[in-house]
Amino acid sequence: MAWTEITRAQYRRDDLEYASDLRDAEWALIAPLMPEKKRLGRPRRTDLRRVMEAILYIVTTGCQWRQLPRHFPAFTTVQGYFYRWIREGRWEAINHILVILSREQDGRDATPSVGIIDSQSVKTAENGGPRGYDAGKKIRGRKRHITTDTLGHVVAAVVHPADIQDRDGAPLVATRIRSLFPWLRHLIGDGGYAGEKLRGALAELGRWTIEIVKRSDRAEGFVVLPKRWIVERSFAWLGRCRRLTKDVEATISSSHAWLMIAHIRRVLRKINQTAF
DNA sequence: TGTAATGCATAATGACCCAA
DNA sequence: TTGGGTCATTATGCATTACA
Numbered sequence: 114m115a116w117t118e119i120t121r122a123q124y125r126r127d128d129l130e131y132a133s134d135l136r137d138a139e140w141a142l143i144a145p146l147m148p149e150k151k152r153l154g155r156p157r158r159t160d161l162r163r164v165m166e167a168i169l170y171i172v173t174t175g176c177q178w179r180q181l182p183r184h185f186p187a188f189t190t191v192q193g194y195f196y197r198w199i200r201e202g203r204w205e206a207i208n209h210i211l212v213i214l215s216r217e218q219d220g221r222d223a224t225p226s227v228g229i230i231d232s233q234s235v236k237t238a239e240n241g242g243p244r245g246y247d248a249g250k251k252i253r254g255r256k257r258h259i260t261t262d263t264l265g266h267v268v269a270a271v272v273h274p275a276d277i278q279d280r281d282g283a284p285l286v287a288t289r290i291r292s293l294f295p296w297l298r299h300l301i302g303d304g305g306y307a308g309e310k311l312r313g314a315l316a317e318l319g320r321w322t323i324e325i326v327k328r329s330d331r332a333e334g335f336v337v338l339p340k341r342w343i344v345e346r347s348f349a350w351l352g353r354c355r356r357l358t359k360d361v362e363a364t365i366s367s368s369h370a371w372l373m374i375a376h377i378r379r380v381l382r383k384i385n386q387t388a389f
Numbered sequence: 390t391g392t393a394a395t396g397c398a399t400a401a402t403g404a405c406c407c408a409a
Numbered sequence: 410t411t412g413g414g415t416c417a418t419t420a421t422g423c424a425t426t427a428c429a
Binding site: 153241242 | 394395398404
């Protein structure tokens with residue numbers, strides 16, 4: 114019997130189960146977000162749960178496509194779904210829905226009204242694609258530019274070459290936010306987002322406001338909580354996924370997809386843990 | 390029977406590293 | 410500088426299969 118044909122029960126034996134695998138309750142959350150059965154054509158035989166688990170395996174371990182263990186579907190098949198779901202915008206859509214679910218579970222409005230923005234520069238590997246040099250961080254690669262809500266959910270992300278300044282990348286993020294969470298209009302960021310240029314760019318996009326939290330705030334008395342640690346914590350969470358410790362992708366779109374997947378993984382776990 | 394969708398191997402391409 | 414090697418990504422080809 115081929116490895117790919119083993120039953121779920123066999124697959125669940127300890128020696129084949131991975132920490133990155135989906136628990137039943139987690140799969141229940143994303144199963145409705147998987148592509149529907151097509152009317153025509155050859156019916157799908159591949160178990161999409163295994164496809165998801167294979168992708169989660171890669172995002173957590175950081176292994177190459179070719180190193181995907183044999184009892185997952187063939188890596189070319191998994192890869193096929195990965196890229197197809199990028200084209201369909203499915204990764205972002207899944208993330209969007211899970212963030213809403215998670216917020217509602219925490220008793221918040223589905224749509225956040227405040228976002229905390231920050232970026233992280235990551236080295237790229239030898240697979241080419243768009244990149245640039247971040248002189249400040251001395252890193253040649255790309256920036257992950259994200260906005261979180263006050264709970265630390267990544268509500269929108271943009272990946273761009275690292276030579277783009279934060280204040281120039283921010284409008285790109287704002288544009289993403291606008292299509293995902295139209296009611297989010299207030300951003301909190303660090304000194305990198307200060308200045309009239311960005312303020313003007315945001316004004317053109319709509320009625321955005323941005324609030325700058327300085328790093329060394331020596332205000333006396335009661336200090337407004339610097340919200341910045343929330344984004345930093347989110348970056349730390351994402352950093353646990355080894356696929357993200359370097360940017361090994363050749364395209365911006367797959368780099369963005371892995372970021373979404375890492376976050377999807379975290380939100381799935383979070384919803385599940387607090388369910389009781 | 391023809392069509393559309395699927396599974397998946399394989400090749401091609403492009404970028405980059407390394408050693409000679 | 411060149412040639413070999415690694416990987417991500419894209420393209421291609423072919424066998425399968427449900428359904429009208």
